[in-house]
Amino acid sequence: MTLSLMFEVAMLVTSVCGVLVAVWLLWRARKQSDLQALAGFAIMMAIWCFGHVVLFQGYEQIGIHIILANPLMPTFFLHFAIRFVNSGSVKEPMLERLYQAVPWFYLTSFVVVLQSWWIGAGDAISTLDTRSFFIFTEAGTWNLAYTVLIGMLAHGVLLFGWYRHSGNKKRSILAMFGVGAWGLLLATSFVFPSFGISWFPYPMLLLPTYLLLLVYAVVRYQILSVNAFANRALLWVAMMLVILCVIAVISVVSGRIGLQALANVPSWQLWLYSLFILVVAAVIYQPLSRLVSRLIYPGASLNEAVLDTWSTQLKEAQDWPQLIAVGERLLSIQIRRSVAIQLQSSAYPVKEQNDALAIRVSRSDSDWHFVLIGWEDASPGMRLTAEVFASLFSTSCGLLERSLALAVAERKRMDEQHLVELGSLSAAMAHELRNPLNIISMAAYDAPAETRQHIQTQLKRADRLVSDMLVYSGGLTLQVVATPLRSLIASILAQAQLEGVAFELDIDETIELDADPQRLQQVFINLIDNAVSFLRNMPDGKLSIEAKEQYQQIVIQVHNNGPAIDASLQGEALFQPFVTKRAGGSGLGLAIVRRIVDAHGGKIRHRSDSAWPVTFELILPRHFSGAAISNREFHDTK
Template sequence: MTLSLMFEIAMLISSVCGVLVAAWLLWRARKQGDLQALAGFAIMMAIWCFGHVVLFQGYERIGIYIILANPLMPTFFLHFAIRFVNSGPVHDIMLDRLLRVIPWFYLTSFAVVLQSWWMEAGDAISTSDTRSFFIFTEAGTWNLAYTVLIGMLAHGVLLFGWYCHSGNKKRSILAMFGVGAWGLLLATSFVFPSFGISWFPYPMLLLPTYLLLLVYAVVRYQILSVNAFANRALLWLAMTLVILCLIAVISVVSGRLGLQALANVPSWQLWLYSLLMLLVSALIYQPLNRIISRLIYPGTQLNEAVLETWSSQLKEAQSWSHLINIGERLLAKQIRQSIQIRLDIDGEQSSHNSSLQSDARLAIQVYKVASDWRFALLGWDDASPGMRLTAEVFGSLFSTSCGLLEHSLALAKAERKRLDQQHLVELGSLSAAMAHELRNPLNIIAMAAYDTPAETRQHIQTQLQRADRLVSDMLVYSGGLTLHRSKVSLGALIRTVLSQAQLEGIHYQLSIDDDIELEADSQRLQQVFINLIDNAVAFLRNQADAKLFIEARVEQGAQSNLNKVVIQVHNNGPSIDEPLQGEVLFQPFVTKRAGGSGLGLAIVRRIIDAHGGEIHHRQHSDWPVTFELILPQQAPLGTDSHDTK
């Protein structure tokens, strides 16, 4: 193979690569102006390389005219550089002005091309290595100078972008500079004959790599799928180089080993046959891989589209039950069988209660170990290898989604807590102002009602007490909680509260050992039981067979000195509506009690939280309404007294 033929093949490959890259960019770019300009650069480079092929085929005049259009290449690249840099967080006035005058750059480039054609700025010479090669005449100096100047301006814009941008944009620009240096090295040999340097342009044989590397440097952080393509391309390139080296070694040693027939085969033929075999292998690899996968794993249809669908839909989950619901639906659709996902969250097992699960014999157990989410397949022993592979891939993806959801819920909880604290500060200021403004007129109304008839005075006093209780509750809820802990006998405290409550017609019972004590603020804890008992009495009053039952027990904690006191307050009043159960019940101004402020349970929650405890509404088999309080029997070190906002 002569050097002329190698050069012609390299230019032809560069031209084909330019067209393919431009088509791909236009397909992916849509309305992205920077990638459209880069596609124009790729097309112009394809045309410029094709001009060399035309020149080699003996059409010198046409080839020279095509090559003299080279000023359009850096113009398109300048257009791309301006749009690429002047996007995202960077928006520069100077770049806006350059973008507005970019049509004038195109017109100037066309003018330079026309002048070059008119003044015969190019010619062709024959050398010992090539049939015909392009050179600039004296009139072509302006063409070459203008081309270099526009290229320098484009790289100056990129340098400005590298200074202004950060992150992936900055990395892309840095990669473009590296590729630009490679392209300059390749293109330098193009002008050697124009300066009388008789040296074959070996670097131009690698010109196809310049355009591919440039486009990859630009889009690798924008179009992630191109990275997978680049990974496969590098793999096949490495295999090609290994084969070339192997053929070279075989050509050298085959004669010495007595394989004279093999030694007589020209090396280029061996390389051509090997590359042909490699190309065939590349073409049939994916189809054969799919066929073999179906033989080994029958029934499985995993591909990138399925994985992308799974990933995108799992990311839409807003809660654990929603995540389980999506997971069961996706996997059941894929394997065409009912499936159950069991999720262990903080030691409690959750699953989606769907009609499919009653008959589901296949399950995936997802659990957390330390900070990692893991999974186990349950009941898959008789499943086909394809189904097991599908379940394992899905389980891995689902475990990752659990970690993402956990992080998302933690952030949402922290944000809610921050907003609640901010709301409390605002509410505290409002409550203090309201208490000051309302209590004086309330006192005046109370004194003015002294001489009214008894029935009217009683009605006024009742409403005044309700208003005063609302103001007091708002002050308690929104103000700071200063705890003064001491040893408190739980049974004695609750009996005191019950003795002061209006329990006419309500049968109450206690099941609390007299020796149960805990370190707490007795006044705050008394407020907790006053609110809970008053709330129960409000619903039990005038109800037949009204009952109130309070029980407590001590449970061993994780550490011997941190026992827990579990208190349950039961009553047989009307059950709480399902929409109000859970966290909603303890939010401020949520109530169904006539005349209530909606702050009673919210105050209870604040006091229990300040003590480091928990309060929940529980479903109990024997009682319609049950509130469960969990308090540490001893205060943690350093918490004898503190103020919470």
């Protein structure tokens, strides 16, 4: 095969590739309009390369006129570069103005082409084997210079886009620059004969690769399916190169080992035969692969469409029952047999079922895994389908688990935000209620004594409710100091209106803890007032408070012999706001007590296992965290 024939074949292959690429780009341009200009560039390159083929076949004038249309190639590429770089929500003013001038670029290019035809800017010379090859005349310098200038402008636009963009678009532009350097290397040899350099344009034999690499550099980050095609294409090219090397070795070695007939066959024929076999193998690979798969796995008809349908429908499940129902339906339809899915998880415990065919999916410490149950007598195809589906179903379980966890976290965040807003609203309302209460108190001053006494009693009750709301809804600021416990509680009992209720105090004088005395005083006032409200009408009402130190903790128990607390109120419900059985109570007393105890790092609970009908047990740390700091703030987040 002569060099000129190889050149002609390379130009013809480039023309065919250009047409195919242009058709594909125009089809894709329905979604990406900037690819229309790139399709125009591919068509012009196909026409330009076909001009060389026409020239080699002896139609010199037609070939020269086609080749002289080369200014249109960089014009189409400039059009594409502007659209590609300036696509997106933010438009560059400079590129917008340049885009408005694109019709003028096309018009100028057409004028240059027509002028080149008119003045005879091209000619043909004979190469070493008497074939015609295109050269520029002196009048064609303007055509060549204009083509180079438009190409430089297009790459300048790309350079500007590389500077302004980031991410995949920036990587695409960088890849285009690399391909552009490759194209420049190939095209440089085209102009050598025009400058009197009698070198054969060897680089142009690789021109088909330029167009394919350029399109791949543009779309590889925008159209992911093209990467799979490029992967297969690169594999076949590598195989062709391997065959070429093997044929070269065979040509050298066959004569020396007695295979003279094989040695006499021209290397290019061996390579052509091998290439033909490779092409045939590429064509029949997929059908043969499907046929073999059906022979080995009869009954299995898995493909990308089926897997995509499975994945899409499983992802749409919103909860565990829906996921199981969708999974059972999809797999049963695929294998035409009833299948049960058994899901074992702490989040969704399901009883095992005795089904003929089942898939058990369970949660381990790190991931989801599956086990096929009852598939021993199933065909290999059905078992393969079940394994593929079970693997996909396990992945969907992990996705749903994370989705539900995110939903729970979001609901918790919204609940916490609602509580914060409710606390702020309660504090604002409590402040606003103080003014009308004061006005009512002053207005009742001239009322009859009995009426005034009744009004004052209710005002005190309202004021107590307002004070409790302010305490419960606001943040707690603790002034932590060393606090003697016995003296603190004794002073509270001395000032309390016990109304005949007997009390005893069993607290050692040496017991001391780090706490805010004002807040701690409020705890015991609430507990004592709550107990007295139930004991005041009892003839033998008794209140007892005892404390002891255990393992750096102070355990305090407040007993009374009043009526036992209802079972429905015991536990966490007892310390919730607005839960009370006390007449005239606000329902915030015990809730405030727990907030203060929690702020100190302690615990409070109601005990029903003591010798007293009612017992509240407080456990407070002996040493408060950060006790060396005299003033410490605690902001409650409830």
